[in-house]
Amino acid sequence: MTVLILLLAALVSACGSSASGPTVSNGKIQLKIMVGGLSKQIYLPNMLTQRLGYFAQEGLAVTLIDEASGQSAEDEVLAGQVDAGSGSYNHTIELQAAGKQMECVVQLDIAPGEAEIVATREAGQIRSVSDLKGKNLGVTELGSGTQTLTTVLLHKVGIAPNQVHFVPVGAGDTFIAALQQGKIDAGMTTEPTISRILASGIGKVLVDLRTPQTTQAALGGPYPFICVFMRNDYVNAHKDVVQKLVNAYVKTLKWIHSHTAEQIADMMPADYYAGNKQLYVTALQNQLAIFSPDGLMPTGGPEFVLSTEQQSNSSVQGKQIDLSTTYTNEFASKAS
Numbered sequence: 001m002t003v004l005i006l007l008l009a010a011l012v013s014a015c016g017s018s019a020s021g022p023t024v025s026n027g028k029i030q031l032k033i034m035v036g037g038l039s040k041q042i043y044l045p046n047m048l049t050q051r052l053g054y055f056a057q058e059g060l061a062v063t064l065i066d067e068a069s070g071q072s073a074e075d076e077v078l079a080g081q082v083d084a085g086s087g088s089y090n091h092t093i094e095l096q097a098a099g100k101q102m103e104c105v106v107q108l109d110i111a112p113g114e115a116e117i118v119a120t121r122e123a124g125q126i127r128s129v130s131d132l133k134g135k136n137l138g139v140t141e142l143g144s145g146t147q148t149l150t151t152v153l154l155h156k157v158g159i160a161p162n163q164v165h166f167v168p169v170g171a172g173d174t175f176i177a178a179l180q181q182g183k184i185d186a187g188m189t190t191e192p193t194i195s196r197i198l199a200s201g202i203g204k205v206l207v208d209l210r211t212p213q214t215t216q217a218a219l220g221g222p223y224p225f226i227c228v229f230m231r232n233d234y235v236n237a238h239k240d241v242v243q244k245l246v247n248a249y250v251k252t253l254k255w256i257h258s259h260t261a262e263q264i265a266d267m268m269p270a271d272y273y274a275g276n277k278q279l280y281v282t283a284l285q286n287q288l289a290i291f292s293p294d295g296l297m298p299t300g301g302p303e304f305v306l307s308t309e310q311q312s313n314s315s316v317q318g319k320q321i322d323l324s325t326t327y328t329n330e331f332a333s334k335a336s
Helices: 002-015 041-052 070-078 090-097 145-156 173-180 193-200 212-219 232-237 239-256 261-266 277-286 301-312
Strands: 023-025 028-035 060-066 084-088 102-107 114-119 136-139 165-168 186-190 203-209 226-231
Touching (some): 028 070, 028 239, 041 060, 041 277, 060 239, 070 084, 070 090, 070 102, 070 226, 084 145, 090 102, 090 301, 102 239, 114 145, 145 212, 145 301, 173 186, 173 193, 193 277, 203 212, 232 239, 261 277
Parallel strands (some): 028 060, 136 186
Antiparallel strands (some): 023 028, 084 226, 102 226, 114 186, 114 203
């Protein structure tokens, strides 16, 4: 009995736990990934990788956990409750400014895939970002990437964050309801919510960040957005596992760029269409360019994101940030 107990203890130690590393069950490495909104198109590579079977091909059993925003995913990764999170790259910079270390291991989106939407009833008064001063602005969650993007846009026209009212309204139906009910005058959201709003006539696009080109025009530089991030110490301790994970995502990114929007949509759960598959397909077609072709961090992207944070985020201003520890191309460059 004593020998058996010792053997079991050794096995548990070797496999690790959710807080310290991945476990192994039925021959598969068990991973939990928290995603800041699985049905949002900007997060599409997460579910698509699952449904294409690429996680399984790498010997991984991945549980995707749906959350309201990348902010929540960040918190759970830091707490060791999940192995990885999927959210916006800027979180890793903000965390380092707060003395914490997390890095993107594979870049999924090379542009935000977002838009600042203004309620149609307000469109006559809100014709540019400058007109947002004093307004109620919707974001998925306070501290989320949508709030960061909005703050950057406001900063460019001289509006401070405390000169607007940020309202957390989620995405999809809750964002649309907030716009309809007058709880927000404008807000930052994603596809397919954007196209649903435009089709219904309740809102109009004020600033378009749904392609790399429109993002460059609006922000003045490249803005890599959704990635998969993990704690730096976790990555350093489990490089073989991280490589398998990145291999799976890079296969998916290549698959995306060799298939049509309709073929991609066919792989997604039907409830992601929000009752209108054709609208979902059209929205996806219009922003396919946001998805990275190879999982690598775009050249100049981290530097530009840092510059926007230093200009518009008081928690980052004056802090020394080592960008080389906020992302890595080590695994994407080796992905097969």
